[in-house]
Amino acid sequence: MEGIISRRVIPSDNSCLFNAVGYVMDHDKTKAPELRKVIAATVASDPGKYSEAFLGKTNEGYCAWILDSEKWGGAIELSILADYYGREIAAYDIQTTRCDLYGQDRKYAERVMLIYDGLHYDALVLSPFEGAPEEFDQTIFSVHNDRTVGPVEGIALNFVRDQQRKRRFTDTANFTLRCGACQIGLKGQKEAVEHAQATGHVNFQEYR
Structure with a gap:
C-alpha cells in the first residue's frame, strides 16, 4: 500500500455528511440534494421500519425535514446510504477516536471512510503523496475476509488519533x-x- 491518509475538506453548508458521502462514493461534492431524496424515498417506502419511535419524528415529517438543505444528517442517514451504495461507511469520530461502521451486517465487499469533528463531516482518502490533486484520491477500499480493509485501517486510525492530539x-x-x-x-x-x-x-x- 503506497500513500498517505488525507482529510478532504467538505464545505460547511449543513449538507457536509451528504457531500462527504458523495465524494467518497462518486468523487462528487455536490450530491447532497440527490442523496437527501434517496433517503426520503427509502424512509417513505418502509413506514414499518422507519417508525416515529425509530426516527423521533413521524415518517412523513422526517421525509420533509431531511429534504431541507439546512438540516444535518447523522447515523440514520449513514446507514441508509451504506445500503444505497452497497458499501460499508466507516465514520471516525476525532474526539473519541471511535469508528462507527455502517452496513457491516450486510457483508459488503467495499468500504469508504469519513471523519467527524463533532459538528462536521469530511472525507478520508488515500492520497499518493502530500499535496497530490484530488483526482488521485483513492476513496473505496476492499474489505478482506477478516472484515478489515488491511493496513489502511491502522493508518486511518493513526491519522484520526493525530487529529485528536491536535484538538481538531x-x-x-x-x-x-x-x-x-x-x-x-x-x-x-x-x-x-x-x-x-x-x-x-x-x-x-x-x-x-
Whole structure:
C-alpha cells in the first residue's frame, strides 16, 4: 500500500455528511440534494421500519425535514446510504477516536471512510503523496475476509488519533456558540438545539 491518509475538506453548508458521502462514493461534492431524496424515498417506502419511535419524528415529517438543505444528517442517514451504495461507511469520530461502521451486517465487499469533528463531516482518502490533486484520491477500499480493509485501517486510525492530539474537533457538550440572529451566548449542543427549537434560529457561530 503506497500513500498517505488525507482529510478532504467538505464545505460547511449543513449538507457536509451528504457531500462527504458523495465524494467518497462518486468523487462528487455536490450530491447532497440527490442523496437527501434517496433517503426520503427509502424512509417513505418502509413506514414499518422507519417508525416515529425509530426516527423521533413521524415518517412523513422526517421525509420533509431531511429534504431541507439546512438540516444535518447523522447515523440514520449513514446507514441508509451504506445500503444505497452497497458499501460499508466507516465514520471516525476525532474526539473519541471511535469508528462507527455502517452496513457491516450486510457483508459488503467495499468500504469508504469519513471523519467527524463533532459538528462536521469530511472525507478520508488515500492520497499518493502530500499535496497530490484530488483526482488521485483513492476513496473505496476492499474489505478482506477478516472484515478489515488491511493496513489502511491502522493508518486511518493513526491519522484520526493525530487529529485528536491536535484538538481538531469541537467538544459539543462544552463548546460556546453565539446565535447569529439574536447574538445570545449558548453553551453546548443541547442549549443550541433548545434555542433553535424555541426561536427557529439556526445560524450559530462558535466563539472562544
